[in-house]
Amino acid sequence: MDYGHELEFGAFLTPEAAQLDRLLENALLADVLGLDLVCLQDHPYAAKQADMWTLLSVIGARTTTVRLAPNVACLPLRPPVLLAKAAATLDRVTGGRVELGLGTGAFWDGIVAAGGPRRTPKEAVDALIEAIGIIRGFWAGDPLAVDGVHYSAVGLRPGPVPAQQIPIWLGAYKPRMLRVTARLADVWIPSMGYADPPALPALNAAIDAAAVAAGRAPESVRRAYNIFGSFGSASGFLKGTPADWAEQLAELTLAAGMTTYILGSDDPAALATFAQEVAPAVRVLVDAERARRAATPASSPGPAGDSATQGRVPAVRVAPSPRMSVQPTPDDGTRLASERAWEEGDRPAYDMPERGYSAQEEAVAQHLVDVHDHLRQELAQVRGIVEQVRAGALSVGGARSAINTMTMRQNNWTLGAYCAAYCRVLTGHHSLEDRGIFPHLRRAEPGLGPVIERLESEHEVIHDLLERLDEALVGVVTADGSAPTLDELAGSLDVLTDALLSHLAYEERQLLAPLAAHGFG
Incomplete structure (x- = not known):
């Protein structure tokens, strides 16, 4: 199932306290490379990790276009009113570049040690639902009157309002959380290792059915994916060449609906390869197949309707053009200053065969x-x-x-x-x-x-x-x-x-x- 969303690519960086220079350099690299997102995990009880929200704020100040997201915020240790205010503030500072991933909590011993509650699975989901209501109400700017079992905000006058309608991400795998995602979230963000590619179609189908039951279109929930892999000659999912990665991710988009891919890596070379080779190739493959599908009537026979090939991306091999259509930006010779930084007439040139x-x-x-x-x-x-x-x-x-x-x-x-x-x-x-x-x-x-x-x-x-x-x-x-x-x-x-x-x-x-x-x- 292809939901037709635009493709996005991001970096999932480790907020390791001993490697903060590396983290900030990789975040800036992601911005320079043209990646769409920089995400950080959030474990406030982990001694070796620095604070997620402080780091996102620093990254926001040092970058220009990349969007910022917790992936995902530890809700039991971040009260929803403070989380909503922090997100709205950073969103205004960065010109609308914040998205908010929320997690119900997982490592309960650490959460309790840090002063948070210990919740049962049901309580954790109940608390998440209450929190989303408070967060969205805060962002709307209207006085809040929420008196829940886990959270309350009665008589609060919220502010500031964010610069945009901040998308909320949820990571979900079990039936009830999938239904909550379908009803309340803007983005579904599973991870490899918890939901590997063969599991994605069934999980997507559960979200689709729940979205329709809640009066939402299935495509109103963007499908993101935390991915991990390595570049080289090995075989397997995300273990080969950049071209292998591109074909595998294009297949996930066209057959399983995933369109935002966030690479978990702190290796600048891997991030560069992902941004400069994988991402453009995935876009080419997906655009070509979408165009082919749009031009092929649904009743026509062919590869798209062949049951033997359903769920896989056809090998898209575009024949080389006789000349490159991408052209260099013209330089008309106009100069603003009388001072010259260098002599332009002695620049060497190379004639590419x-x-x-x-x-x-x-x-x-x-x-x-x-x-x-x-x-x-x-x-x-x-x-x-x-x-x-x-x-x-x-x-x-x-x-x-x-x-x-x-x-x-x-x-x-x-x-x-x-x-x-x-x-x-x-x-x-x-x-x-x-x-x-x-x-x-x-x-x-x-x-x-x-x-x-x-x-x-x-x-x-x-x-x-x-x-x-x-x-x-x-x-x-x-x-x-x-x-x-x-x-x-x-x-x-x-x-x-x-x-x-x-x-x-x-x-x-x-x-x-x-x-x-x-x-x-």
């Missing part, structure tokens, strides 16, 4: 353009904010400098925080290329060496320009007599803009075809 490219190969090339487009959009936002700050300064006039007003100080600190976040994303992207992708392309396409050396040297220059911009931002905020002016700040941003846009266009001209041919490594 002509060949055809499959849809999967083109998806790899398109991913580089997509990442670059995100960086271009972020740069445009930084420029827009700088212009707003400059306009605010010019409007103050008089003897007092606009920078010395509280409004301008706040604007500048906000700008500094935004630019710092953008610089981290950009630096993360370049680090990923320098440490992983470039060595792979050097081995696969030796003639590309001079181009890669030039790209690496330009990364160093861009890093220096980012440092210069950051220094200008700090100088503007300090506002002493020797500090850079807002016009000088804008000038630094112009130099960075010229360099970055030129660099991204050059990189696409030189690397789209090699990446399509050889992948990200």
Whole structure:
């Protein structure tokens, strides 16, 4: 059963207290790679794990687009009113990037040791139902009057309201919890090991039947899946090559309805392979089969109606196109600053031998353009904010400098925080290329060496320009007599803009075809 949801991919990271630098680096990597979600488990009683909600808040401040979710929150140790308030606050801070996974509780000895209740299975589900009612009521912003057996919130005036309607996830396996999921949840999130692929169709069918009985459409519940595996030559589910993974996950989408895949891994190489090779390939396979099904009348014979092939994804092999349709972003030569970061006329070029490219190969090339487009959009936002700050300064006039007003100080600190976040994303992207992708392309396409050396040297220059911009931002905020002016700040941003846009266009001209041919490594 394919519910038609868009595909999503995420990372399920371990909040190990002794490896917090690794955790935060992997979260930023997930954002740079274009993954949709970063999830953390929640075991407040575990001495070796740091606090889930504190970490999600830090990750939210350091990332730009990735959504954040407990997977799942330990409800017996997180009262629903406080949980609703924390989720709503983080959702507003991050611009609507929070989702909330809830768990009834499992490790009861640990929960009791931490001051929580010990509940029977029935009590745990009853408490979950009460909690969801309180959480949704809190987010609606109306005064609460819930007096339950396990939780109460009578006369509470809730706030803040979240920036969006936060989706609620539930992990469920047994009949009653499946019915609760069908009735109250937005996302069902089982895990491999508890529900392996052969079990998913029956569990989905139970949710579908319960959803219809509750007056909901089955597709109103998104089907997510916590997955675990390894890349290599072994056989088995999620134990082979990226292409093997892609075919197996596409099959789960088309035959079992799963569309959000969250990889449990703290290995940055595995996360990169998952984001850059598996995810694009799954999308290609699923899109192709969905298009084929849409074009095939239900009564027509063929593979989709053949009982021998029901429940499996047909092998989708798109013939290579005579030329690649993914094109580099044009560079019209427009420059904003008189200063030049480098001489562009001496850049080496590499002529990739002509060949055809499959849809999967083109998806790899398109991913580089997509990442670059995100960086271009972020740069445009930084420029827009700088212009707003400059306009605010010019409007103050008089003897007092606009920078010395509280409004301008706040604007500048906000700008500094935004630019710092953008610089981290950009630096993360370049680090990923320098440490992983470039060595792979050097081995696969030796003639590309001079181009890669030039790209690496330009990364160093861009890093220096980012440092210069950051220094200008700090100088503007300090506002002493020797500090850079807002016009000088804008000038630094112009130099960075010229360099970055030129660099991204050059990189696409030189690397789209090699990446399509050889992948990200």
